[in-house]
């Protein structure tokens with residue numbers, strides 16, 4: 309068991325988690341990063357990052373592979389397993405991964421400090437069959453999957469900038485783009501709305517919510533309902549969901565305090581409500597969620613963890 | 619890794635005995651680039667599984683006929699029949715779990 313004790317266990321190998329790992333190993337700590345998917349986090353779908361200082365136009369994949377290699381070369385260990393639970397075991401927190409739940413005695417690690425860096429994932433519509441039809445007509449990334457809908461009708465659900473950008477992008481690919489939004493006005497940029505209004509194949513379906521996904525094996529349409537409870541069926545081959553993101557913090561709700569939105573409560577020092585547990589990146593309560601603020605948090609959280617270990 | 623095309627798909631996948639993992643991907647797709655080394659390592663480790671890579675831009679017909687609408691998309695075939703499918707980035711263990719299905 310001795311070898312499974314770490315000074316710092318980082319949960320999540322996105323920008324925040326990998327930066328934390330770099331800072332913690334450089335302070336000579338024994339560090340493990342646990343990642344449930346591939347390393348890199350949400351930025352890997354972005355082809356050109358325009359605002360990362362010093363690396364104009366770097367791709368998300370290149371940037372994150374390089375941060376990953378840096379962390380590894382400096383001596384951080386990285387394991388690919390989803391964390392299911394973090395439990396208080398007195399002197400340590402025990403970090404339990406999916407492998408442990410599967411019944412093996414692998415997959416349980418003891419940490420003197422924990423850094424939560426699990427970021428966020430796309431908010432779902434929470435409709436029946438949504439998961440089953442994901443990849444069969446439902447997508448959460450227009451620039452990734454838009455190409456599959458050349459000359460086909462699609463719908464974008466949402467009212468923020470992501471939804472508007474998605475709709476603009478799709479207007480040039482798809483035959484028809486419905487924008488389904490529950491309000492009369494858009495949260496996103498007015499300039500994007502104006503631009504969309506000039507597109508002949510774009511139709512606004514406002515004050516309407518999506519009530520049903522239509523299609524058994526793949527998406528054939530969606531049912532929407534407006535404020536006067538009138539229903540309408542839109543025939544589409546694809547539905548692009550852009551209704552925001554949610555922090556991946558569900559598993560920590562008994563460990564640390566979260567705000568109403570599910571973000572881990574902590575100030576700029578990245579201390580959570582629990583001693584020895586820190587938080588970094590998009591899953592923390594903060595006003596700007598970007599790569600630079602994620603890496604900044606990673607550095608702060610790791611430095612605070614190192615102080616705590618002294 | 620074998621490059622899958624509409625010309626060789628029948629022989630390499632549909633008429634192949636045993637397990638074939640088909641990786642639908644594109645050069646411009648970041649998550650596909652992240653999955654590539656994972657799929658390659660899987661192929662090294664599981665010599666009994668043939669790994670075929672299909673570029674969806676070059677092989678539109680193939681991706682259409684398998685109703686691929688999100689990439690990366692991994693489809694596992696057994697004796698020419700689809701038995702499991704995963705989309706998006708997944709861990710090496712989750713990929714190996716496809717074999718249990």
Ligand SMILES: Cc1cc2nc3c(=O)[nH]c(=O)nc-3n(C[C@H](O)[C@H](O)[C@H](O)COP(=O)(O)OP(=O)(O)OC[C@H]3O[C@@H](n4cnc5c(N)ncnc54)[C@H](O)[C@@H]3O)c2cc1C
Nearest residue numbers: 320322323324344349350391426427428589590597598599
């Ligand atoms: C489409 C898009 C474009 C963007 N463009 C830009 C841009 O141009 N410039 C910019 O600065 N920012 C941009 N951002 C924001 C930026 O991507 C984020 O701020 C940043 O990636 C946050 O990093 P993070 O490490 O906090 O979280 P994430 O990147 O979300 O990483 C979290 C990691 O934790 C893992 N994880 C989650 N739960 C668990 C668990 N239970 N067990 C193990 N692992 C887990 C996830 O799999 C993931 O790999 C963009 C975001 C999106 C979605």
